[in-house]
Amino acid sequence: MFNGPWLRELSRLPWGIVLVIVALAGFGMAVLYSAAGGALQPWALKQGIRFFILAGLMLLVAQVRPATWMKLAWPIYGGVLLALLGVEILGQVGGGSQRWLNLGVIQLQPSELMKIAIVLVLARYYHHVPRGYETKLKALWPPVAIIGAPMLLVMLQPDLGTALSIGFGGVMVMFLAGVSMRLFMASGVALAAAMPLAWTLLHGYQQRRVMIFLDPSIDPRGAGYHITQSKIAIGSGGFSGKGFLKGTQSHLDYLPELHTDFIFATMAEEWGLIGGLAIIIGFGVLLAWGIGVSLRAGTQFERLLAMGLTATLFFFLAVNMMMVMGLAPVVGIPLPLISYGGSAMMTVLILLGLIMGITREANRPKD
Amino acid sequence: MKNEASREQRFSRRALLLGGGMGSVGLLLAGRMAYLSIFEGERYQLASENNRIQQRLIPPRRGWIVDRSGKPLALNKPDYRLELIPADVTDLDAVLAEVGKVLPLGIEDELRIRADVAIQPKYMAVEVARNLDWPAFAALNVQVADVPGLQPVRAFSRVYPDGEQFAHLLGYVGLPTPEQYKEQKDPVLIYPGFRIGKDGIERHEDKVLRGKAGARREEVTARGKVVRELGISPDEPGETLRLTIDRDLQNYAARRLGDNSASVIVMDCETGDVLAMVSMPAYDPNIFSTRVPSTLWKQLQEDDHTPLLNKSAMGLYPPGSTFKMVTALAALEAGVTPDQSVQCSGRYKLGNNTWHCHARRGHGTVDMHSALPKSCDTWFYAYGRQIGIERIADMARRLGLGQKYELPLAGQAAGIVPDNAWKQKRFGKAWNVGETLNSSIGQGYIIANPLQLAVMTARIASGKQVVPRLILPKAGDAAPQFASLGIPDEHMQLVRQGMIDVVNSGIGTARGGRSPIGGIQFAGKTGTAQVRRISAAERRRGVLRNEQLPWKQRDHALFVAFAPTEAPRYAVSVIIEHGIAGGRYAAPIARDVLTYLFEPAAALRALAPIEKAMAAKRAAEAEARAAEARAAEEAKLMPAWLRADAPPPPPPLVTGETPQPPRDVE
Incomplete structure (x- = not known):
């Protein structure tokens, strides 16, 4: 019983990394506890239960061998794409924007799962593309279509932040798979040229957010207010913060979305630079571990999957933190593991579970 | 296998490149954070305090005006009002609709409020209703307190017990004009419902009667709700002005x-x-x-007895x-x-x-x-x-x-x-x-x-x-x-x-x-x-x-x-x-x-x-006016061909110029 195969399996998990994850999530719960004015309700407790369940899910995911995922890549991608389409159609019928698919027991946000599915399916795709063929046109259009279809659907919801993170994950896998550097540079130039066109496609409120990001003072009471108040919260924390439960920006409601998108600012006000660096270092450890796993992985699929997922995680982190520090426009991307919310947490934990599965595969004794 | 090895090699190169990119973004974030909290920290701490702490004016009570033996000629009585600050209002229609749910607003009131909002600078309060009774005021405090721009105000209004007998001597009070605010820069002038002397002694002695505003330091939420009071400096009421008048x-x-x-x-x-x-x-x-x-x-x-x-x-x-x-x-x-x-x-x-x-x-x-x-x-x-x-x-x-x-x-x-x-x-x-x-x-x-x-x-x-x-x-x-x-x-x-x-x-x-x-x-x-x-x-x-x-x-x-x-x-x-x-x-x-x-x-x-005769005269005049109005009404109803009511021409008036050589003067 105590030396069964499951114990051996558990011992192969990267427990140090699990500890970092638990530490980050625990810190997040402390911040949520404070954000609610020093109460477990309405956020901290719920988040704790959610983390407990989803961490279990992560460990379960970690038990699945990468080979299985490779087999399931296409069905998963197809299923999530269909779900996205379903959301879109339901939304059209029901009127207004819709992101949720109500499955009775849980509300599923397919666009969240797509962030993982896109990496999964492209890793599988490139696993089979022989060396030297990556930049050939014949091999180039399928991944472009694979990335384009879900992006388009998510854009229609409209959810720019998620669409961009799907796109980012996909493009990163293409980059890692070896698509010519020149192509990336050329697309970069083309993208810059297409910016004016893209600008006209943005919704009014999205255009406004970008404008306000460039100059928050144009709207000090509206959307620019978010950025300004967030910077005030972070700046006023100073080196060691105002102290646990002593944040004024958050407790007096000056900080918008204090428990979701702007939780980093809520944290920084009370914990200061020290707390901020702790979170940055914590995630830095996770990212470095992800890169390490990808470098040690045995197959191209595993390499691409591990690194693609790491890049996706990085994207969430970077965009969220840049946003709260006034380095990026306000896009609704929560801070993984810390922000309140089930969907984002599920995505991140599944993502980490997948990487754990790969490292377990690498540690598996060759048989 | 050679293929696979070169693929792995290239992957490693690119993965490291990407990792390097991540690292530099991480450094950028850490640097930015340090910049915000260490180098700009003081500035943001100040901004956060400014957010948190609000100074609320306590308008001073206007000094009384009394006669030579101390009998009051002008005094204050509490007055519950509802005021609106246009600068804080985004949707005037919605706000007025909200008010209408608690207080019945007539069309005239609404027109007046809209006209005031249109004319006055945005920071000056517009009176929505005044002389509210206590139950209505209490209801407003509960129901519209969180509508931005609306402020139930407990103020004092000026009362002149003897009314017109003292009108020219004492004058009256009124809202400060935007020009007065620009000139004096006294924040109490834009305090909702604050009034200053507009004529007579009220105007001339305004500085003495006005007093000094106090301030209350409060911790407030973003929505303006007061969390707690941090300190108070009381107002100085205006001085009582004693006149030589009996x-x-x-x-x-x-x-x-x-x-x-x-x-x-x-x-x-x-x-x-x-x-x-x-x-x-x-x-x-x-x-x-x-x-x-x-x-x-x-x-x-228009009165020829020039009451103004x-x-x-x-x-x-x-x-x-x-x-x-x-x-x-x-x-x-x-x-x-x-x-x-x-x-x-x-x-x-x-x-x-x-x-x-x-x-x-x-x-x-x-x-x-x-x-x-x-x-x-x-x-x-x-x-x-x-x-x-x-x-x-x-x-x-x-x-x-x-x-x-x-x-x-x-x-x-x-x-x-x-x-x-x-x-x-x-x-x-x-x-x-x-x-x-x-x-x-x-x-x-x-x-x-x-x-x-x-x-x-x-x-x-x-x-x-x-x-x-x-x-x-x-x-x-x-x-x-x-x-x-x-x-x-x-x-x-x-x-x-x-x-x-x-x-x-x-x-x-x-x-x-x-x-x-x-x-x-x-x-x-x-x-x-x-x-x-x-x-x-x-x-x-x-x-x-x-x-x-x-x-x-x-x-x-x-x-x-x-x-x-x-x-x-x-x-x-x-x-x-x-x-x-x-x-x-x-x-x-x-x-x-x-x-x-x-x-x-x-x-x-x-x-x-004298007063009896005057009352009789006034009654007679009122009667005459009523009769005139009735006649006019009847004339209007009469068919045009029956009318023979061309009014007699008014007696020619020789308007007096500057008085010239006297006629019999006594």
Whole structure:
């Protein structure tokens, strides 16, 4: 019983990394506890239960061998794409924007799962593309279509932040798979040229957010207010913060979305630079571990999957933190593991579970 | 396998490149965070404190205004209001709809609010409702407290218990104008519902009455909800202003005037205290301190009795015969002896022109002793001409005419004391003798306000340079000592005796002004100032009696008086616009006001028949107006071909120019 195969399996998990994850999530719960004015309700407790369940899910995911995922890549991608389409159609019928698919027991946000599915399916795709063929046109259009279809659907919801993170994950896998550097540079130039066109496609409120990001003072009471108040919260924390439960920006409601998108600012006000660096270092450890796993992985699929997922995680982190520090426009991307919310947490934990599965595969004794 | 190895190699290269990118973004984030919290930390800490802590003004309570014995003339009562600050409102319609759920808002209210929002700067509060009762206010506090822009305010509103009797003297309060805020930069001026003095003493003494705002430091949430109080610096209420006015006397005088267009001033001859300063008709300052309905405003503006004008200080009238003391004193000073006399035939000829005395058949032989009681114009023509305008003008100025006093009034009209230099400057022409004749009986160019006439009387009565004052000095201050006028006492006695005879002797023109109180005598001088020229043709036809003329063409009635005669204490001036005759109409008012000072009960008895008559007259007028309205209504309903109601043409009006050579003046 105590030396069964499951114990051996558990011992192969990267427990140090699990500890970092638990530490980050625990810190997040402390911040949520404070954000609610020093109460477990309405956020901290719920988040704790959610983390407990989803961490279990992560460990379960970690038990699945990468080979299985490779087999399931296409069905998963197809299923999530269909779900996205379903959301879109339901939304059209029901009127207004819709992101949720109500499955009775849980509300599923397919666009969240797509962030993982896109990496999964492209890793599988490139696993089979022989060396030297990556930049050939014949091999180039399928991944472009694979990335384009879900992006388009998510854009229609409209959810720019998620669409961009799907796109980012996909493009990163293409980059890692070896698509010519020149192509990336050329697309970069083309993208810059297409910016004016893209600008006209943005919704009014999205255009406004970008404008306000460039100059928050144009709207000090509206959307620019978010950025300004967030910077005030972070700046006023100073080196060691105002102290646990002593944040004024958050407790007096000056900080918008204090428990979701702007939780980093809520944290920084009370914990200061020290707390901020702790979170940055914590995630830095996770990212470095992800890169390490990808470098040690045995197959191209595993390499691409591990690194693609790491890049996706990085994207969430970077965009969220840049946003709260006034380095990026306000896009609704929560801070993984810390922000309140089930969907984002599920995505991140599944993502980490997948990487754990790969490292377990690498540690598996060759048989 | 070679393929696989090179693939792995390339992957590693690119993965490391990506990792490097991530690392640098991580460093960037850490650097940015350090920059925000360490280098800019102080600035953001300040910003966060500014967010958190709000200074709330505590508007000071306006000081009371009380009369000389401490009876309140202007005070404050709590007032619950709802105000709206346009700057905080994004959707006015929604906010008004929200208000409408709790308070019924009429269309007029809504239009007024919208107009105010459109006109005023966005930071100035607009009144939504006032005089709310406590249940409504409490309900508003619960229901609209979190609607941005709406503020239930517990303020104080100004109350004038005696209303219009004090309107011109005290003025009223109102919202500061945007210009005043820009000029004074006092944040209390844009505090919702804060009012400042707009007229009269309220305006002149605003700084004293206003007080200093206090402040409350509070921790507030982003939505403005107060979490806790951090500190408080209390407000300093405005000072209580004690006037020299006697409230009861002022009320009595106002009531005694009835619906005349008139002014009464009572002064203390020794101290200069102004005991009463009434100008009627007036407006209700309680209404003016809130908001004047436009119909009322229009009505007040169009009223020919000028209720918006403070006649006591701003009204200018030819002093008429009340000026004769000045001419008499100037003549005595110039060496005219009391026994010198003239023959009055009713006419005085100068060149080709004739000046008339008010007694058509003349007074016969008139000397100094009878000139004032009889108010014989001829005596004054003769000696005024003899001494010349400069001496008369000089005496007039010494007695206080043609100047403004240091008084907390919104405005004073200086009037004119004409002389050669004045005429050169004004018309570029030399003075002529005919004008001296007019001036010596207080007609022509000379004009004065009622206050100046009261000062003149007080100076004659006391022989000192009495200066009026309205604000009572703090207890312990010595009574003011006025210097002597430098006029020999025997001259003064002669003129005072003349004034005593005006009222008390058989030949006097103001026998109606006699004191009803045993042991106290009054002295005075009548004046009847002409407001239009009487042509020679009219004189031949026979001069119309004043009562037959339209109101605007009738003479002004004036009376100045002092009492008691042995030791003068009080001086009075009464002016009734178009009041026909000083002796008959103004003197009894002065008599009653003076009586009130000695025996209030006796004076109040005189009030009853007057007020009864006035009530009857008002009722009759209201009846007539109603009948007229009915007739107009009927005429409208009548078919056009039946109408024969072309209104009779109004009587032709000869508008009075500057008063010119006198007709019979007394």
